[in-house]
Amino acid sequence: MNSASKQIPVLVLAGFLGSGKTTLLNHLLRACRGTRIGAIVNDFGSIEIDAMTVAGRLGDSTVSLGNGCLCCAVDSSELDLYLDRLTRPAARLDVIVIEASGLAEPQELVKMLLASENPRVMYGGLVEVVDAAEYDATRARHPEIERHLAIADLVVLNKTDRVEEAELARLRASLGTGAAVVESSYGQVDPELFFDPKPITERIGQLAFDDLLDDQEPGGCAEDHDHHTGCRGHRPHLHAGYESVAFTSDVPLDPRRLMAFLDTRPEGLYRIKGFVDFGAADPRNRYGVHAVGRFLRFHPEPWTGERERRTELVLIGAGIDAPALERRLAACVTEDPHETPAEHAMWGVLRYVPEPEQDEGAAEQNDRPEQDEQLSRDVQEPDEAGEFGELTDPVG
Numbered sequence: 264m265n266s267a268s269k270q271i272p273v274l275v276l277a278g279f280l281g282s283g284k285t286t287l288l289n290h291l292l293r294a295c296r297g298t299r300i301g302a303i304v305n306d307f308g309s310i311e312i313d314a315m316t317v318a319g320r321l322g323d324s325t326v327s328l329g330n331g332c333l334c335c336a337v338d339s340s341e342l343d344l345y346l347d348r349l350t351r352p353a354a355r356l357d358v359i360v361i362e363a364s365g366l367a368e369p370q371e372l373v374k375m376l377l378a379s380e381n382p383r384v385m386y387g388g389l390v391e392v393v394d395a396a397e398y399d400a401t402r403a404r405h406p407e408i409e410r411h412l413a414i415a416d417l418v419v420l421n422k423t424d425r426v427e428e429a430e431l432a433r434l435r436a437s438l439g440t441g442a443a444v445v446e447s448s449y450g451q452v453d454p455e456l457f458f459d460p461k462p463i464t465e466r467i468g469q470l471a472f473d474d475l476l477d478d479q480e481p482g483g484c485a486e487d488h489d490h491h492t493g494c495r496g497h498r499p500h501l502h503a504g505y506e507s508v509a510f511t512s513d514v515p516l517d518p519r520r521l522m523a524f525l526d527t528r529p530e531g532l533y534r535i536k537g538f539v540d541f542g543a544a545d546p547r548n549r550y551g552v553h554a555v556g557r558f559l560r561f562h563p564e565p566w567t568g569e570r571e572r573r574t575e576l577v578l579i580g581a582g583i584d585a586p587a588l589e590r591r592l593a594a595c596v597t598e599d600p601h602e603t604p605a606e607h608a609m610w611g612v613l614r615y616v617p618e619p620e621q622d623e624g625a626a627e628q629n630d631r632p633e634q635d636e637q638l639s640r641d642v643q644e645p646d647e648a649g650e651f652g653e654l655t656d657p658v659g
């Protein structure tokens with residue numbers, strides 16, 4: 264098949280907040296040296312932390328669909344636009360991965376793709392990432408997760424390093440999904456599981472296409488939507504009731520104040536992600552922060568000249584008091600950024616920096632590989648040779 268008529272598989276990578284989607288996407292991008300992958304990243308939160316994490320790691324760019332869940336807050340025509348651009352022969356992509364926000368309804372995305380009129384788009388399957396350590400708690404709060412798993416083509420049971428073998432066996436049995444389940448730590452799965460899609464007719468059977476279309480026309484969600492309950496007349500979306508708070512500060516944060524905030528974060532504040540500038544307390548590093556439920560980790564990485572020194576955080580939760588969280592975060596900034604920090608000021612933070620051996624997968628994630636020719640994304644037009652230049656930071 265020549266490149267102009269080639270169909271490009273478009274894969275949806277979904278999974279609850281913090282399950283490890285970005286980690287898995289970064290692994291795929293790194294591991295697939297021979298495959299040209301395009302990535303579309305959808306963040307739930309007005310600062311695009313995931314887009315930064317994917318693009319930043321690779322010194323390249325990612326199409327970012329910005330704030331809101333791709334399944335409804337983002338107009339499906341916007342998705343079509345990106346797909347049109349990414350599937351152009353000049354982009355020379357072999358596969359496109361859409362990382363859905365952690366609160367997306369995967370069936371809506373699948374419907375959008377199946378309804379796409381772009382002849383080069385071939386739906387490539389739904390991968391659901393599950394956090395092995397948080398699965399029971401997540402399912403208790405969101406039974407609809409089972410519905411998501413039921414339509415998945417592949418389930419990645421991630422964070423196996425955080426649970427005992429007996430617990431894993433119990434989880435495997437309780438997932439009760441018809442799809443294949445692969446286990447992973449830090450999303451390190453064989454990319455071939457993702458990029459060899461079966462013909463679409465077989466996939467539709469596997470996906471129970473009738474179920475997907477049970478109560479509405481494909482792609483009909485975007486125009487007929489109530490943001491609090493989901494699509495009108497349909498099942499409530501997972502993100503109904505979830506709120507996100509974005510916090511940015513050009514003044515460094517005080518590590519002790521931030522830790523006091525994190526130690527007393529409210530129950531419903533399920534996910535925190537972003538980057539922190541601790542100023543004089545550690546002028547060499549910025550700190551990636553990830554909280555999932557009660558789990559907290561900081562990942563220091565050297566500041567580079569390309570990045571502005573600032574703190575950017577996204578907080579996502581249900582039943583949270585957004586203005587109060589903003590006030591509490593604002594109270595975490597240092598009073599005098601030039602003041603010498605108290606001795607041991609960073610100790611509280613460093614307790615949550617994983618030991619290198621504990622964090623092998625994350626370390627792999629932190630490696631910044633050479634710019635990879637295969638990592639084409641859109642946003643810029645390729646030059647005549649079909650190459651992409653440097654792209655601007657998606658958060659700008």
Ligand SMILES: Nc1nc2c(ncn2[C@@H]2O[C@H](COP(=O)(O)OP(=O)(O)OP(=O)(O)O)[C@@H](O)[C@H]2O)c(=O)[nH]1
Nearest residue numbers: 279280281282283284285286365421422448449553
């Ligand atoms: N221990 C452990 N941590 C992991 C694993 N995979 C990912 N993480 C960590 O879990 C946190 C969340 O990972 P992400 O890849 O950002 O999760 P996500 O699903 O993209 O998160 P959202 O975009 O907020 O939904 C990060 O701190 C990761 O380093 C794993 O297998 N084991």
